[in-house]
Amino acid sequence: xxxxxxFTRWKRNLMSVSAIAVSFAMVLSLSSITAGLHEISxxxxxxxxxxxxxxxxxxxxxxxCAHSASMRLLNDTRNFSAVMPLLTVLGTIGIPPNDSxxxxxxxxxxxxxxxxxxxxxxxxxxxxxxxxxxxxxEDSTLKIRSEKLRMEGWFDEHGDPxxxxxxxxxxxxxxxxxxxxxxxxxxxxxxxxxxxxxxxVARSSFVIKGVIMTSLMGGGLSSQIVSGIALLHxxxxxxxxxxxxxxxxxxxxxxxxxxxxLDLQQGRKDASSLRDITMYLEGLFPGLKVTTKxxxxxxxxxxxxxxxxxxxxxxxxxxxxxxxxxxxxMILDIEDRKGxxxxxRAIGISRRTIYLQxxxxxxxxxxLGALLGLLPGYFGSEYLDRMLRSxxxxxxxxxxxxxxxxxxTFLFLMFFVTISAVFPGLRSTSIELKRGLSHNLYR
Amino acid sequence: MVxxxxxxxxxxxxxxxxxxxxVRALREVDLQVKKGEHISIIGPSGSGKTTLLNIIGxxxxxxxxxxxxxxxxITDLGESGRSRIRLEKFGFIFQQFYLIPSLTAFQNVxxxxxxxxxxxxxxxxxxxxxxxTVGISHRAHHLPSQxxxxxxxxVAIARALANDPPIILADEPTGELDSENSRRILDxxxxxxxxxxxxxxxxxxxxxxxxxxxxxxxxxxxxxxx
Numbered sequence: 001x002x003x004x005x006x007f008t009r010w011k012r013n014l015m016s017v018s019a020i021a022v023s024f025a026m027v028l029s030l031s032s033i034t035a036g037l038h039e040i041s042x043x044x045x046x047x048x049x050x051x052x053x054x055x056x057x058x059x060x061x062x063x064x065c066a067h068s069a070s071m072r073l074l075n076d077t078r079n080f081s082a083v084m085p086l087l088t089v090l091g092t093i094g095i096p097p098n099d100s101x102x103x104x105x106x107x108x109x110x111x112x113x114x115x116x117x118x119x120x121x122x123x124x125x126x127x128x129x130x131x132x133x134x135x136x137x138e139d140s141t142l143k144i145r146s147e148k149l150r151m152e153g154w155f156d157e158h159g160d161p162x163x164x165x166x167x168x169x170x171x172x173x174x175x176x177x178x179x180x181x182x183x184x185x186x187x188x189x190x191x192x193x194x195x196x197x198x199x200x201v202a203r204s205s206f207v208i209k210g211v212i213m214t215s216l217m218g219g220g221l222s223s224q225i226v227s228g229i230a231l232l233h234x235x236x237x238x239x240x241x242x243x244x245x246x247x248x249x250x251x252x253x254x255x256x257x258x259x260x261x262l263d264l265q266q267g268r269k270d271a272s273s274l275r276d277i278t279m280y281l282e283g284l285f286p287g288l289k290v291t292t293k294x295x296x297x298x299x300x301x302x303x304x305x306x307x308x309x310x311x312x313x314x315x316x317x318x319x320x321x322x323x324x325x326x327x328x329x330m331i332l333d334i335e336d337r338k339g340x341x342x343x344x345r346a347i348g349i350s351r352r353t354i355y356l357q358x359x360x361x362x363x364x365x366x367x368l369g370a371l372l373g374l375l376p377g378y379f380g381s382e383y384l385d386r387m388l389r390s391x392x393x394x395x396x397x398x399x400x401x402x403x404x405x406x407x408x409t410f411l412f413l414m415f416f417v418t419i420s421a422v423f424p425g426l427r428s429t430s431i432e433l434k435r436g437l438s439h440n441l442y443r
Numbered sequence: 444m445v446x447x448x449x450x451x452x453x454x455x456x457x458x459x460x461x462x463x464x465x466v467r468a469l470r471e472v473d474l475q476v477k478k479g480e481h482i483s484i485i486g487p488s489g490s491g492k493t494t495l496l497n498i499i500g501x502x503x504x505x506x507x508x509x510x511x512x513x514x515x516x517i518t519d520l521g522e523s524g525r526s527r528i529r530l531e532k533f534g535f536i537f538q539q540f541y542l543i544p545s546l547t548a549f550q551n552v553x554x555x556x557x558x559x560x561x562x563x564x565x566x567x568x569x570x571x572x573x574x575x576t577v578g579i580s581h582r583a584h585h586l587p588s589q590x591x592x593x594x595x596x597x598v599a600i601a602r603a604l605a606n607d608p609p610i611i612l613a614d615e616p617t618g619e620l621d622s623e624n625s626r627r628i629l630d631x632x633x634x635x636x637x638x639x640x641x642x643x644x645x646x647x648x649x650x651x652x653x654x655x656x657x658x659x660x661x662x663x664x665x666x667x668x669x
Contacts, residue, residue, distance in 0.1 A: 343541045346502055347602065348530025349558050350523055433502055437541065 009333060013365060016329040020369020020413070021376065023322030027315040028377030028401075028409050033384050034311045035400040041304040050084075050136065050261035051269060053291050054281060061087055061243050063288060066257030067163050067234060070132060073262065079277055082135025082263035087127035087234055087256065089241050093177075094118040094194035094202055095185045102192050104205045106171040107239065115194065115202055121181055124229045125195075127237030127257070131158040135263065151176060153189055153210025155233070162235035163255070167244045171236065175206035178214050178228030195240050203240055206232070316412070322369070323416035330362055330424035334431075341428055342436020351429035358428045362421040363414065370410050377406075448511075449610065449642050450476035450499055455508030457494050457665075468494040469505070470665040478609070481636040481643040483653040486662035492646040493614055495662065499644060500533050500612045501525040513609070530558055534603025534641075536632075538615035540595040542587040548574065548598040549583040555605040573601040577631055593624030600631055604639075611635055613645045617652060629655055 056062030063069075066085035074083045096103070097117040153176065161170025175193065187193070187208060194202040212229060234257070238244040243256040268277065274292055281290045291299075334341070341354055378401055385399035457469040468491045476482060484492045497503035498510060501517050509518050517528055529535075542551045549570055556566040574580040577597040579590075587595055596616065603611055613632065617625035633655060636643045645652060653659050661668045 340543050340545070343543060344554070345526065346529065346541065347535055347555055348526050348528075348533075348606075349554070350526040350530075352523070353558055434497075437537075 009336070012329055012333065016326045016365045017369045017372060019325040020322045020366050020417075021373035023318040024370045024373030024409065024413055025376035025380055026318045027412070028373065028406065029380030029384055030311040030315045031405055031409055032377075032381035032399045032401045033388070034308050035402070035405055036385070036398040037304050037307055039400050040398070041300045050082075051264045051274070051293060052262040052278065052281065053296070054260040054262070054285055054288050055258060055291065056288050061089075061256040061258045063257045063260060063285070064253050065255045066260060067129060067160065067255050069284075070129075070260055073260075074132070074135075077265070079265060079268055079280075080262055081265045082132070082261075084128060084132045084136055084261045085234060085257040086259045086261060087125075087237050087241075087243060088258050089125050089127075089237065089243075090122065091125050091241070092196040092198075092200070093121050093123050093181075093230060094196045094200075095121065095181075095187065096192065096194070098186055102205075104173065104192065104207070106173060107204050108169070108171060118194065118196075118202070119185065120196060120200070121227060123178065123181065123227060125237055125241075126229055126231050127234035128231060129160045129163075129234050130155040134158070136261065150213045151210050151231075152213060155209055157233070160233050160235045162233060162239060167235060167239055171204070172233055173204060173206050173236075174209045174233065176210040176212050176231040177208050178230065179211045180214060181228040182208075182211055197240075204236075206230075315409075319413055319416050320420075323366075323413070323420040326362055326365060326369075326417060327420040327424055330358060330421065331427060333361075334358065334424055334428045337428075338431050338436045341431050342433050345431070345433055346437060355425040355429050358425045359418065359421045362417050362424070366413055366417040370413055374406065377409075447477045448475055449478045449480075449513055450474070450644070451509075451511040452495075452499070453509040453511070455495075455498060455505040455510060457491075457498060457503065457505050467665050469498070471508070472665070472667055474499075474660070474667065476642060476644060479636070479640050479642055480658060481633075481656045482645070482658040482660060483656035484644065484646045484660045484662060485648065485650075485653050486668075488648075490662040491665040492662050494665075496612055496614055496644065496646045500535060501528045530555060531606060532608050532610055534600075534605075534608045534611045536596070536599050536603050536611065536613040536616045538618040540587070540592070540599045540619075542595055542598055542602070544587050547584045547586055548579065548590065548594075548601075551587070551598055552601045552605055555602065559606050561606075569605070570601075573604055574598070576604075577601045578627075591624075592620050593627060596620060596624070596628050597631070600628070600635075604635070608641075610642045610644065613643070615647055615649075616645065617647070617649055625649070625651070 054063060063085070066087070070083040070085045073080050094115065095118065096115055097119075100115070100117065103115065155172070155174045155176070157172045157174060161172060164170060177187065177193065181187070189208050189210060191208050192205050193208065195204050195206065197203050212231060214229060235244060235255075238256060245252070245254045246256065247253075262281075264273070264277065267273075278290045278292065282288070344354060345351070381399045381401050385397060388398040452472055452474040455469055455472045455474075456467070459466045459468055472491075472495065474495070484495060486492050494503065498505050499512075501510075501512075501520070505518065509516055511517070512528060512532055515528070517525065520528065535541075542548075543554065546554070552570045552573055553566055556569065561569070571580060571583070574583050577600050579594055579597040579601065582590055582594055582598075587598070590598065596619075611632070616632065617628055620628060629652060632643060632645070635641045643656070645656060647653055
């Protein structure tokens, strides 16, 4: 390589380097967010704890007789090893002041429900039947299979006595609460919290039996849209939210849930069995959707793909703009270096060498730009990450900033720089010798 | 006899377009230069001297006729072939020196060797030797703008010798120099011919330069007149 003269036109080159740095930083920030979303989606998909999910296509709980149907399915030991109905609703939890006296009561008590100094938190309530959920818990660590979701402490009552009593009694008042909320409000197991209805009136007290370590969760965007989650007995949540029995016109519905998770017996997880069981379940639950893990992964990836395509489009356009800017500057530079190039040609330097020289100069400028854009790119991705976190009010990280990502972005940059350097390169080799030699060398 | 010939021009013509008019720079020129010869080409401005030199040196192409250098017909060679010929067969010394302004004297001399893929250590050694030969080694790491005209021409001579070409082409090599520097340059060039056996073709206006050559060719109106 012939020694280059980048810094003789330092102002111009500084502009090129800055343009590349800005585009590199932008692409890096966008790519890190895209990679983050992809990672979230992948983790979410892979950590899905069950082989099959029965769910409705509507947002409100629509699976009728969820508990009883789950028990029936669980008895089908040829096909299913674990079945778990789940009711998820958004609601408000009330946290009393630390120094307040315990005030236990259930919806069946005729008790004073106005409590002073209560703090409210919007959270996601999840209703489950402990003994059925245990089918998805691997060991004594209370870690839900495949999820980075671990519990410290568990329900004392493993069954669902309220359901067993036909929603007429057996209230346990047990709750497992998010560790973030526990920390934030200085709560410890054994403390009381309250379920508040939409008017802010406490409907029932709950005693904290365990902590859900959500801070260990790596993924799951939708489950993190709220500031925390709480686990309750399914029937108690159904009762509090009116999903134990719902009458609308001529239709009566009871024991409602959003989803039923099913795990298949070993030997029944092959594609053919999955297809047969899916059809069987669709027959049992008309109007509901039965999805496999593969389908859920496919859907999530499809959703993330749209975002990926968008940010790739923006990123690539930015890179192309940066590379074209650099190419324009190189063309200007070649005009100034006409004389120099003509001398090189005159003493026998080949067109190929001169072309490679221009390409090399472009690449060095791009490399400098990339180095300069590295830190702004990192801080840009951190900023976008914070912005998205505050937008969604979640604690998970949206950004994945890795060296692999930096290298990939750099390779894309070099690709576009190489392509856009073709024109200045060709321009430099087409300089007419005689005209070039008459060019003022010392401009 | 044929083997002695190093440069041969057969019936070479070259016409330029200047605005709306055509300028016939060379008209059916025949020229033969033997190995180790030292010839000068003289003549008034516009007589075709530089055009002739450029055609010999593969810097320009004739409109008709043939140009043969060391038994190779270079007339129809492609651009890469002509570059290779310029690199290997010719050393150029120009009136305006034509050094690369952003490179030091040392780098300017190294340049043709880099293109010839000479091993870097050998290229550095040869560059030092050449700069010493022309007496400019103490200014090796200066830019052309920091050198006097005479020093720049010394560097240009060193560069012309970098790949040890058999032929040196010089276009008014002393045209921009004072008499002291001119004499030094001419002495060095004489040495190239006498001691190194280089074939020397010099275009000049200067009778002193012409007198030092073994053979002088006079040009007028694009033709060799003597």
